Amino acid sequence: MRALILVGGFGTRLRPLTLSRPKPLVEFCNKALLLHQLEALRQAGVSHVVLAVSYMSEALGAAMREQEQRLGIRISLSHEKEPLGTGRVRAAGSGRGRGRAQAGRRRPGDTGVGTGAAGPLALARDLLAEGGEPFFVLNSDVICEFPFAALARFHRQHGGEGSLVVTRVEEPAKYGVVVSEADTGRICRFVEKPRVFVSNKINAGLYIFSPGILQRIQLRPTSIEKEIFPAMAQEGQLYAMELQGFWMDIGQPKDFLTGMCMYLQALRAQHPEKLHSGPGVVGNVLVLCPPVPTLAKWRGLYRELWLPSRPWCSPSSFQDPSAKIGANCVIGPNVTIGAGVVVEDGVRIKRCTVLKGARIRSHSWLESCIVGWSCSVGQWVRMENVTVLGEDVIVNDELYLNGANVLPHKSIAESVPEPRIIM
Amino acid sequence: MPLKAVILIGGPQKGTRFRPLSFEVPKPLFPVAGVPMVQHHIEACAKVPGMKEILLMGFYQPHEALSRFLVSAQQEFKIPIRYLQEYAALGTGGGIYHFRDQILSGGAEAFFVLNADVCSEFPLQEMLEFRQQHGDAHSFVILGTTANRTQALNYGCIVANADTQEVQHYVEKPSTFVSEIINCGIYLFTPDIFQHIGEVFQRNQQELVLEESSNGWQRAEVIRLEQDVFTALAGSGKLYVYKTDGFWSQIKSAGSAIYASRLYLNQYSKSHPERLAQNKPGGPVIRGNVYIHPTASIDSTAVLGPNVSIGEGVTVGAGVRVRESIVLHGASLHDHTCVLNTIVGWDSTIGRWARVEGTPSDPNPNDPYAKIDSETLFRDGRLTPSITILGCSVTIPAEVVILNSIVLPHKELSRSYKNQIIL
Ligand SMILES: Nc1nc2c(ncn2[C@@H]2O[C@H](COP(=O)(O)OP(=O)(O)O)[C@@H](O)[C@H]2O)c(=O)[nH]1
Ligand SMILES: [Mg+2]
Secondary structure, three states: OEEEEEEEOOOHHHOOHHHOOOHHHOEEOOEEHHHHHHHHHHHOOOOEEEEEEOOOOHHHHHHHHHHHHHHOOEEEEEEOOOOOOOOOOOEOOOHHHOOOOOOOOOOOOOOOOOOOEOHHHHHOHHHHHOOOOOEEEEEOOEEEOOOHHHHHHHHHHHOOOEEEEEEEOOOHHHOEEEEEOOOOOEEEEEEEOOOOOOOOEEEEEEEEEOHHHHHHOOOOOOEHHHHHHHHHHHOOOEEEEEOOOOEEEOOOHHHHHHHHHHHHHHHHHHOHHHOOOOOOEOOOEEEOOOOOOOHHHHHHHHHHHOOOOOOOOOHHHHHOOOOEEOOOOEEOOOEEEOOOOEEOOOOEEEEEEEOOOOEEOOOOEEEEEEEOOOOEEOOOOEEEOOEEEOOOOEEOOOOEEEOEEEOOOOEEOOOEOOOEEEO | OOEEEEEEEEOOOOOHHHOOHHHOOOHHHOEEOOEEHHHHHHHHHHHOOOEEEEEEEEOOOOOHHHHHHHHHHHHHHOOOEEEEEOOOOOHHHHHHHHOHHHHHOOOOOEEEEEEOOEEEOOOHHHHHHHHHHOOOOOOEEEEEEEOOOOHHHHOEEEEEOOOOOEEEEEEEOOOOOOOOEEEEEEEEEOOOHHHHHHHHHHHHHHHHHHOOOOOHHHHHOOOOHHHHHHHHHOOOOOEEEEEOOOOEEEOOOHHHHHHHHHHHHHHHHHHOHHHOOOOOOOOOEEOOOEEEOOOOEEOOOOEEOOOEEEOOOOEEOOOOEEEOEEEOOOOEEOOOOEEEOEEEOOOOEEOOOOEEEOOOOOOOOOOOOOOOOOOOOEEOOEEOOOOEEEOOOOEEOOOOEEEOOEEOOOOEOOOOEEOOEEO
């Protein structure tokens, strides 16, 4: 089977992290976001994944080649280089050494072909139609326990043209909701921001389509949700499958952290052995890597979770990927700590993602933060309220950061008592 | 030459800008650099050869703290020290006039009058020498210092003859610029001063008789040294100013107590280095000038200073950071707390990883003549960011942040607070 991942543009909502990495390569719970999706797709029998991107990066190309080898699947890029209409399909298949991913021209401010745009579907038409079988389409910002196998089964059973995954929300009025038949799942209609209750299910951004759908889509900017889906629903060709378990759009830092909490909770239920435990660890904590007995073993583990020879992967952290946590720390609940991270003595961390190579110096206190790659957070620093540090940010000792959004390579010498962006 | 000194300590209606700290202890006894504010005055007076007696004058009811202080100060400085209580607030000149016999008893030929709410090097010997050099043994000397043009308006302003230093003009807190030489609230008088105060008294009495006031006698005795006496003496050849470049500040607000502590600790480093804490094996890390009461218990992993005063019986836990703060007796700082620009009240407790921080109101460091602004609490209806003050027996829970706030005594907080007065 094949799958199209709607990667889109510059991931501006997840800045400052996406100023250093393409969004699919930002680690979510110690694993690049893209890998969460690729691994789930492969498990469901997908052998060819197309990434729909509106800009190119060397790093993404390299990561794709790496994953092709690691997962034994083919990964292609569908690159919307020119505005739709004049552009043509640019499928840079990089499998088996054929061709190279092309570095496209960046168009600043282009958030591109993200969720809902049917354009990428049209662009990748040839690649997707080739197999003659149903293919998956997914939004790259979504995290959940991907139900691809079940979705394929569901799709085959009802025999319609498309299936989408829906998830329940508490406050449907904030979203567009999906109204479907209770027994069959057939979708009757979509209601944008309903003012009275009609449904509590929203589009989760995961689809499977039969190739026939490609006929519906023209090579022009088209909203799949606003134009294609309503038509399909009217013809009774679109079905909804309800998602079990958690779901989160992690496209922005606040939701990224919420999604992290949900993911760790699911991990607790399914793979508790992957979570960290020990003195000073509270609740669900994921540390890369907890002490691994032999060199060979950690090498293996490292290869599995990390992409060696990545441009951003420094040799030193490759040599010792295990994070170090000092004495008298209290870590958790809901913390992920990346490779090579050093947490010094007496640190308190809760509800945070600490990315690879960062250092948190002693006696600091962190809550609801994302600490970027190779950052250094000084002693007695307090950071909270969705403070996000871009790559290689230095926070001087004894500062207080409240909701600071700090661009990469910045050195901070003054407290940020109220939320703001530090250029 | 037999000398005396009078320290004007005011009374309970004074020092409201010092709340909530002045609820627990009269402001003149508030610890600055580890000892009660007026102990610095007493120490300076006791050092002057010929000093026979020191008189504290004010309108506080006699109370235990004051009596205990008098006893211990007499022992320490081996000089008689008494408290003279005014029957009502008699002003800066009325009290000394009322108690003139007490001041002159024992044949005092001259006496100093010092405002309690100043911090200074107290160049008393220099004032005596200055008067000697200026020939006239009966003249009076005001200690003066230089302020900047705008801040001078908040003080008594002195215009003096450039050669003789004779005071030609004196205005208390003018509304337009008069001079940048300001009154430090430290004076050297001879018994002749009582003639001049007496004249004011007579005049007051006559005016009040004309007004047929019922308690004219009492009100006639209310005399302000600055407005009523100095203004009249200016230009008479009897009043001189001795200008000092030594450190000097008023202590009106709690914020200025931290600043005054810094000035005194800095003086200790030159005059009494043994009073300052030293870095030694097994002890805490000391940065800059720090005073630690011998009964305090400080963990060896704590980092203190610069400008920290730790009171009697205080407990400081592991990994605690304190900077620019006064920690009063019996307080307890639990592990990993961070205390910056704060006065921690008697017997208060700060839970682990809590951050208690204020904003210093230091004078402009780029202006050598800048003084500390004893700012009002509110500006435009909002609390101006100032040092954080925890009243007596306040409990701060673990892991919260208290920023620029004033917490009234006996409060048990349960969350973070910013820019608030917590009743
Ligand atoms: N004994 C006594 N001291 C006073 C009285 N009024 C003020 N003081 C003290 O004199 C000093 C100057 O006070 P004041 O003139 O009120 O304040 P300033 O003009 O703002 O410096 C302070 O140390 C006060 O405590 C008073 O009525 N009696
Ligand atoms: Mg005055």
